[in-house]
Amino acid sequence: MNDATPKLDCRGARGLAIDAQLGQLDAAGRAALDRHVAGCEACRHEVAALQQTVALLRKPALVAPSAGFAARVGLALDAVDAAGGRRFAQRERASVRLLDHARFRLLLLGHQLRHSRRWQLRVAAALLPLLVGIVLLLRVPVAPAGGEVASRPQSAAPSERAGDEMLPPSPDLAPWRPKFDDPVDVAPAEPPTPVEELAARDQQRVQDGIAHANELDEAALAALRAARRAPPLSVDAPSGEKPAPPEPAVVAARTPVERALDWLARNQRNDGSWTPGDGTPGLETSVTALALLALLSDGHLGAGGDAPLDVAATRAVAWLAAQQEPDGRYRGGGSDAAAQKVSHALATLALVERHVRLRALDPKSAAASAAHHDRLEQALSLVEIGLDQAFHDAAQRGSGAIAAWSSVALATARHGGLDFHLKASSEALAEKMTAQVRPDRADLLAAASHAVLAMADRAPSVRDPAWSRAVGDVVKGLGAAEPSLRFLVASALASGGATTRETWQQFERALEQQLLPQQAPTGYFESGASWDELDGGVACETALGALALQVERRQRDFAAARKALGGAAPRKRGG
């Protein structure tokens, strides 16, 4: 909640009323809501209806648990405990059984082989074919057949073995035969005796059994350790609904503006508009206009192109243009009259700025045709006609959003170098805005008046305490400043006419230190606050964040466009 906003409009009050019903409103917000409701019959009725709705939604438990529910849960938990214990016990018993069995078999076999000649012969006879097979596989010479196994010293030298009784080499084994006449070759190992072989095999089986048992325990232990190290909820929270994490390499390589614009492009609706959050009715026009302004500032003029941001801008232009009624008004703002006017002013501003940029690039651009010009002039006329009422609203309701955005749209048209038939001069607009500035707060009108004067290349005639306060507040508390106020202050500062280089450098540092930390890795900006002047949710903050980061480029491009169309060059920043 923005504490610096003592007075609410009806839309803001209804938003706060919901927060209040949910117990999520701070004391300042509650006080502002109470003040508004005390003087607004319509909102009193609305707050009562919302209270009734929330109460119905929160009506105590639809169903209470049946009598045996807790007992059943207890039994299920017992089963979990028992299953956990049983698994460990089973695993342990299996390991012990395997080891005991292996040890027992080994001891038994050893005993039988040591004490029973019959067992020795039986085992030897049983293993002889196997031994022959193994020897053949290993490609070593075998002893002559005859049922008797010859015993040879292991260390016999090749020269001593030249006359041994060896089978003639099989032709297909020849390539692998040891070369007995080669003194470098090592003699092949002698085949073990059946008893040695048997003992070795049993020993191997025991080792394998032990290793397997250990492996089982290690696997169980590793799984247990991994489960303990796992992040919370990973086991029982199948994250089907979680958004995919951003690609870190891509994110790290892009600038904050590019990431913000990419986020906007990814979150554009199919019809080309943006919505604040998730479908709040009526604000699509305002948010889409701001998103288009952000895209225009990055050079995406919405006049074709295959790049995703160009496509997004083109779709946004088409959607905004389709919102224009035959009388020139842009639809938007729902049923709230103030929101309707802000929507119209912002849509007009975005499309006029695009028109200026396109005409500067190509005066004969089809996208900036005379028909477009006429439609925009119609929209600008409505802005101008409503201006007095806007200033009246600013004085009466303390909300300068309509007057501020209307004036910026008119100044953009007037100083864009195009021939729109407008009555009010920028000086007159600034003067009117300054007259309505509230002395007790960092006012949107103070920032807008300086932004308008900057566009007219005019410096404020007298020292303006409200402007100084606005700049001071925004620079000191940029992270908590209202996004539209931040953008308008930035626009005025970037022109150089209303500030010094030191102030601009302070502002740039504030952008870096206070605004950039509000950007999520996926690109959107979110301050966590709500704004009475223009609460368009995350999409609105993201668009205004991208605009604030591009004000210098924006001013430079606007000045170049104005120059190309025959306007005056901007003034250099003061020293």
Add this chain to the structure above:
Amino acid sequence: MPEDDRELMVAARDGSREAFSALVTRWQARLLSFFFRQGGDRELAEDCAQEVFVRLYKSRDHYAPEASFATFLFTIARHYWIDVARARRVRPDLRARGDERDGEGEDRLERLADPQATPPAVALLGDDLVRLRSALSRLPETLRDAVQLGVIEALPYSEVSTLLGIPIGTVKSRVHSAVQALRTLLLPGDSR
């Protein structure tokens, strides 16, 4: 016995079944209501609630006291419901509409109201329940999630943001949109 849910969960994590049972007692009604509102089926709701408590018990070692217990519990519950809905190949809202269409919802209400069938259970019956479920079923899933957690379960915006993985501003916006839409649906004669 600790009073705070976090302390109870920490005690349960450290091996206290008594602490976990206290949590079950404390949260069973809310969890049951959560699933009942989602599926409109009391038996299914009890089964789901029981399974969520079992999952909570199994994952108690992962609980970090910095996390709110409610967020921890409802994360498990929400993901479990997604699994259940997916397994049944029926979206919860379609099921609810089906209930209205074929009259099964009315039958279920009668069963709920029957003291022999479900003895102590029902606190809200009749039109309110039907209207509430019907209204919730008409919301888009994103808004329904937000209103379920932020309004009905009364979780703070920050926790709903963590749970749904969306910015706080989006949570707020969704809650506002959902409440406004529900106001129109639930109090049709009172629209602006």
